[in-house]
Amino acid sequence: MTGVPIVYGMRKFPYPYQAMLAISSDADSQTLRKFNLVHEFMNTTQMTPLGRGLGLDFSDSFFMYNGNNEPGYVDINHEPMSDELTYFRGVSNQPYAASVINDYIHDGWIDTMHTYGDFSEVNQNKTLFTRKLAKQAIQTLDANGDNITVWTDHGNKSNVDNFGAYGETPFYSYQQGANPWSQYYHTNWTIPYGVKFVWADMSSSQVGMKSVIYPLQLPDGRHVWGFWRYTNSGYSKKHGVLWNWTPYQISNQLSTSNLDNLERFHEYSVVAQHLDGTTYPGALPQSAVHALDMLATQYHDGRILVTRTSRLLQYNVTQQYVSYYVTYAGGKAYIHIRDIADPVLGKHVPNLNEIRGLTFYTTNPAKTVIEIGDKPVPSNLIQDNKSDGIRPSIAVKWYPTNTTNYARTVPGVV
Numbered sequence: 001m002t003g004v005p006i007v008y009g010m011r012k013f014p015y016p017y018q019a020m021l022a023i024s025s026d027a028d029s030q031t032l033r034k035f036n037l038v039h040e041f042m043n044t045t046q047m048t049p050l051g052r053g054l055g056l057d058f059s060d061s062f063f064m065y066n067g068n069n070e071p072g073y074v075d076i077n078h079e080p081m082s083d084e085l086t087y088f089r090g091v092s093n094q095p096y097a098a099s100v101i102n103d104y105i106h107d108g109w110i111d112t113m114h115t116y117g118d119f120s121e122v123n124q125n126k127t128l129f130t131r132k133l134a135k136q137a138i139q140t141l142d143a144n145g146d147n148i149t150v151w152t153d154h155g156n157k158s159n160v161d162n163f164g165a166y167g168e169t170p171f172y173s174y175q176q177g178a179n180p181w182s183q184y185y186h187t188n189w190t191i192p193y194g195v196k197f198v199w200a201d202m203s204s205s206q207v208g209m210k211s212v213i214y215p216l217q218l219p220d221g222r223h224v225w226g227f228w229r230y231t232n233s234g235y236s237k238k239h240g241v242l243w244n245w246t247p248y249q250i251s252n253q254l255s256t257s258n259l260d261n262l263e264r265f266h267e268y269s270v271v272a273q274h275l276d277g278t279t280y281p282g283a284l285p286q287s288a289v290h291a292l293d294m295l296a297t298q299y300h301d302g303r304i305l306v307t308r309t310s311r312l313l314q315y316n317v318t319q320q321y322v323s324y325y326v327t328y329a330g331g332k333a334y335i336h337i338r339d340i341a342d343p344v345l346g347k348h349v350p351n352l353n354e355i356r357g358l359t360f361y362t363t364n365p366a367k368t369v370i371e372i373g374d375k376p377v378p379s380n381l382i383q384d385n386k387s388d389g390i391r392p393s394i395a396v397k398w399y400p401t402n403t404t405n406y407a408r409t410v411p412g413v414v
């Protein structure tokens, strides 16, 4: 721990973790009742109806509109589809759960748009989505300071605002959101608004990956990051995609062997789910509670860093494309972060949040300095780590833990 330091390069994930995982849950059949149950259990450390809170950084998705005319219920007590949790009532400009969704975005409990809304119809040739609705949504989110960077595509062919997989196969031709010739075109607003990461409605049975992001060029020429989610256990000739993204199968997704492999191979995983997707009274069945408990143990034991989707994706970009150089002077080593050579969104000098978690092996953390350019990162954001078995390291701190219970109810919102 003494002497002139030597910097040995980056550790893939923040110390002491071996892997990084986010749960990406789609807003289908969401109600405030289920949302609150799930988040009190996932995010806080209080006693909750599902057991002791897990203290995880889990962030959810949401809809702006509800244009769904399918039969069925969204919750217990035969709550109709029309009561699904959305920002606006139906496809109107009247607020429904707007205030609480807005709060949860600011609190960090929501970080993903599950498209502009639930537009699934029984007749898939019909839709209530319009370009005007997209414009109203973006103007409202902007006016309320709701910064969302993640978009996940949704639903059946009525969901014409989808856009991530247009052109992949003929099946995806309904995805008109990025087609500038379409009446449903909206990415001219959606991408400049701030969406950087898009899940393109394509299945994957790979639990972990070295990197989950890939460059995605849209039909209108714009560039965003696509990303992969673990959505299914495999494929069969008879049943096609074997989706395992309901709470009843989360124990299969988060099996001990899947988690062990993530750690062994130092991988990222974005696990797709529908945590509010059932009408189960407690939202999550016992097997799901148990599986999430096991995941939380992996996190609290310092093995898998569980974080919200937007943070995992940003870290993935930074870890893969950060560029830095090291100088030595006066017995100290200086790690100069030059830029993030982001091939999709552009090369830029990062802000402090964009370098959170970056970890560098050094023989002497006490004599190693991390700088952006020639400007030291504030010392309250720096953390020295003892050896992980390879070497000691120095890091920009990951986000602080936040287990605040933000759950609230709203009159008139189910």
Ligand SMILES: [Zn+2]
Pocket: 026, 027, 028, 114, 153, 154, 155
């Ligand atoms: Zn969905």
